[in-house]
Ligand SMILES: Nc1ncnc2c1ncn2[C@@H]1O[C@H](COP(=O)(O)OP(=O)(O)O)[C@@H](O)[C@H]1O
C-alpha cells in the first residue's frame with residue numbers, strides 16, 4: 209500500500225461553479241481516512257478524481273510522491289467499492305473476484321490461488337458459485353470488497369459502501385472493514401455522511417463543506433474540539449451561544465446576557481460558544497461558575513436518556529440527561545455549563 213497526497217484539487221463540471229475548491233490533504237501508508245459531509249458537498253467528486261474516473265480542473269494527485277494526475281484509470285492500481293456494489297450480474301462470485309486479475313493477465317493457477325484466499329478472508333468461500341442476484345446486500349458488498357482487495361491495490365477507495373445495508377449489517381460490515389484494513393495494513397479513503405460510522409473506523413476525518421475542507425483531524429480532536437459551527441453541528445453539538453466582539457472580557461471570560469461564562473480554551477476571535485447536550489448539568493449540587501436559571505419547555509424520550517429543551521436568558525438549550533428521574537415541562541432548573549466542555553468556535 210502507499211501514501212496518497214492531494215494538492216490544491218479543484219473541480220468544475222460546467223466551467224462556472226466550482227464544486228471542489230482547493231482540496232489538499234494526505235494519507236499515510238496504512239491509514240484509514242474518511243471524508244465526512246452532507247450530500248452534495250463534493251465527496252464522490254473527490255474520490256472519482258483520485259480514482260482517475262473523471263478529470264480534475266486543477267490540482268494534483270500523488271502516490272508515493274509521484275504525480276499520477278494524468279495516469280489513466282486502468283493504470284492506477286486502486287481498488288474501488290461503491291454504494292451500489294457494481295458487481296457483474298452474469299459472473300458468479302468467484303468470477304467477479306477474479307475479474308481484475310484476469311484483466312491483468314495473471315496465470316490461471318495463480319488467479320485461483322489468490323481468489324480462493326480472498327474468498328476465505330472475506331467469508332465468501334461457500335458462495336463462490338452463486339450469482340449476484342442470489343446474494344443479500346451484505347454478501348454483495350462483501351464480494352465487491354473482495355474484488356477490490358484481490359488486486360492488492362495501492363489504495364482502497366470506498367464511496368458510502370455501507371449506505372444500502374440495514375443498521376445491524378452496517379455495524380457488522382464496518383467492523384469487518386476495520387479488521388481487514390488493520391490486518392492488511394491498507395491505505396483507505398472512505399466516504400460517508402454518517403458521523404458515527406466514520407468516527408468508529410477512521411484514523412483521521414476530513415470534514416467537507418461546499419467543496420472545501422473545514423477540518424482535518426483525528427476523530428477525538430474533531431469530537432472534543434470542533435473548529436467551526438458547521439463541524440460542531442454535523443457531529444451532534446446543538447447548543448450555540450453567539451458571541452459579540454465586545455463581549456470578551458479576557459482570553460477566558462465572555463459576557464453573555466449579563467452572565468460571565470468561563471472557558472478553558474482561549475476565546476480570542478470566537479464567534480460562538482458551543483457545548484454538547486450531554487455536557488450540561490441540571491440542578492448541579494456542585495454548581496459554581498457558568499450557572500444560571502432556566503425553565504424546561506419540552507421533553508423527549510430517547511431510550512437511554514431524556515432530552516430537554518430549556519429556556520433561559522442566554523437562549524434555548526438542549527440538555528440530555530440519563531438519570532432515572534424524569535423532569536417535566538414547566539420545571540424551574542439551574543443550568544451549569546462546565547468550562548472544560550464549553551468550546552469557543554471561530555465561525
Ligand atoms: N456529473 C456531474 N455533472 C454536473 N454536476 C455534478 C456531477 N456530479 C456531481 N455534480 C455536482 O457536484 C456537487 C458535488 O457532488 P458529489 O461529489 O456527488 O457530492 P457528494 O458525493 O458529497 O454527495 C453537487 O452539487 C452535484 O450536483
Ligand SMILES: [Mg+2]
Pocket residue numbers: 251252253
Ligand atoms: Mg456521493
